Amino acid sequence: MAKWPKLKWDVEPTGPLKGIKVVDMATVVLGPFATLQLADLGAEVIKIENSEGNTPGDLMRYAGDSPTKDLGPIFAALNRNKKAMNLNVKTDAGKAILAALLEDADVFIHNVRMAGMERLGFGYDEVKAINPDIIYVHCAGFGAGGEYGERQAYDDLIQAASGFASLSEMRDGGRPSYAPSLVADKVSGLFAAQAVMAAIIARQNGQGGQFVQMPMFEAFTWFHMVENLFGETFLPGNGKLAYTRSINPRRRPYPTADGYIAIVPYNDHQWRKFFELGGRPGVFDDPRFSTYQERSNNVGELYAIIEEVAATKATDEWVALLDEHNIPAMRYQRMDDVITDPHLAQVGFFQEREGEHMGKYRSMRHPVQYHGTPVATYADPPRPDADGDEIRAALGLGT
CATH class of the missing domain: 3.30.1540.10 (formyl-coa transferase, domain 3)
Incomplete structure (x- = not known):
């Protein structure tokens, strides 16, 4: 069996997931938000980015201004504590490197359409043949078996399809609107991280590795319908959907x-x-x-x-x-007030760091405190293929 490459970190991870090895092929927001949780908690995350095309890698790298032009502010927030390598998994060499990493990984997570991964030879059955104990997490747009199963999913689409965008219409009679936040992506990312940790516990309890599908549509609908199913909870329902308090137009500062x-x-x-x-x-x-x-x-x-x-x-x-x-x-505070909030300053929430290529930047401390296994920011967000040579050399494989 290939050995997981010995990774060098700026600071040694100490969180509760220390020792867990994650191969991360997720991009944009949902998947990276999930693997950020794992990385913050100490898991060793290797972020695999596509090397095809004129703009290789996770497209979120290029959203917003940054000193390097490839470490955009949202990407930087989502991808600290990770190693990065570019890989073209359509080539034999790229497939060999990915397979070698998966041999000794605990978790494989991606948000690529499953049909595409199967064509590449990295569907669940193929990966299970490489590593029977692996936890394979597919961040899908919609659950398998439903008529939306093959559709694409983005935050706006899920806010609209889940009924969440209609809450503003119910509140004040205006046109439906999206929340000014990528709330569906981030909520679904938290579900995905939770799923990884639950599957890790199941494996430790002798139940082996498994395939986990995290469908964004179902996850976000579950999240917002907790209070908004309301009058349709008990059957026959009374038609009063949405929690009366939260959709009242006077519920505001x-x-x-x-x-x-x-x-x-x-x-x-x-x-x-x-x-x-x-x-x-x-x-x-x-x-x-x-x-x-x-x-x-x-x-x-x-x-x-x-x-x-x-x-x-x-x-x-x-x-x-x-x-x-x-x-x-x-x-009530405006956004710029939050950056200087005294409580957040006292607990060290916003942290000033200096990256090798980024210069000084502001980072947010992981919000949950584990006193026995403290979490930390132990590596700055990586530039494209920043760790590719190190990983390939450790695996004994070329480009």
């Missing part, structure tokens, strides 16, 4: 005397105290708001009153007052 604030009183005591502090002590005695069920049924009217009350004080005054009385609230 409230204007204060000098800015905006988010206020979420939750239990009865907090509601009563909030209205007392705002000079409206009788509001909560109204039968429309006196119980959780009635507040849910009349949430629009309740939000309207909160908006009136919020406007009576300045933001800092409200934050201090609500904190004093343990009522959940946060000041």
Whole structure:
């Protein structure tokens, strides 16, 4: 059996997945977001990029400005802690290198159409023949067996097809819209990372390797329908889809005397105290708001009153007052405020690094803290084929 190449890292990985070996043929956002989770947690990830064409590699490399022209800001955020090599897997030499890596890998993950991978000779059955214990994760657009199974999938398409884009239409009667975030890609990436770790545990429990399909459409529909199936949960349904609170047009930061604030009183005591502090002590005695069920049924009217009350004080005054009385609230921040947020600074969330080719850049610390197996940023995002020679030499294979 070929040996996994001994990889040299800027700092030795220490996370809980240390020792797990991942061959990553995923591109753009969904797959790289999944393998970023694995890499941050200490897995050794080798990112395989296509070397065909005039613009080789993951196209996300070229989205946005960067000092190197091939380490775009989104790519940089998604691909730290990984090794990179360019490979043309349509050639015999490229197939041999990929097969050698798969012999000793724990995980193979990609978002290529399965029919294409089978034509290349790297469908699940072929890879299983190389390595029976491998965990083979296919990030698909749509689940096998459905009529959409062969369709392409991108974030916008999934937001539209899942009903998620209709929530804005339900909220305010306007035209449907996409969330201003690649939310379907990233949610699906988290599902894919979770699937890898669950399959690793199953293998450690003696159940062997397996094929895992992570369909983006189903994953994202599951994610957003948790609260939005709502009135169609119990049969026969009542037709009331979408959680009434989340699609109310008044669910938004409230204007204060000098800015905006988010206020979420939750239990009865907090509601009563909030209205007392705002000079409206009788509001909560109204039968429309006196119980959780009635507040849910009349949430629009309740939000309207909160908006009136919020406007009576300045933001800092409200934050201090609500904190004093343990009522959940946060000041509204714009994007540039978040970069200088004091809490994020105190926990070291944004980190300034300096890459060999990138110069100084801002990175985000992995948000989950593992005190026994601490995670870290141990390698800067790689340039195209940055580690190709090292990996080929370690495998004893040429280009």
